[in-house]
Amino acid sequence: MTTTVSSKGQIVLPAEIRQQDGVKPGQQFEIDRIDSGEYRLKRVKRRRNEGLVDWLLNCPEKGWFQPLERSETTDDIKPPTFE
Numbered sequence: 001m002t003t004t005v006s007s008k009g010q011i012v013l014p015a016e017i018r019q020q021d022g023v024k025p026g027q028q029f030e031i032d033r034i035d036s037g038e039y040r041l042k043r044v045k046r047r048r049n050e051g052l053v054d055w056l057l058n059c060p061e062k063g064w065f066q067p068l069e070r071s072e073t074t075d076d077i078k079p080p081t082f083e
Contacts (some may be wrong), residue, residue, distance in 0.1 A: 001014050013023060023042070028044040 001017070003014060004013050005011055019022070023043070027046075030042045032040045032042070034040055035071055
């Protein structure tokens, strides 16, 4: 496949590649220069819960999410004993 660099230095990934790999707008990529005229493009993996906090804070139903009232922490949990 062939693509063209725009006057802004942008390169368009062909639609066929975007569809095959599920590339969505806003996803980030790393580019490495291998050699003169040779480059490698790698999609940056998103963290598992990336954007979750923003999504929760923007919940239209105010007061829906409430903090848990706990005095116990994970430090208080005792591992099981096997006999």
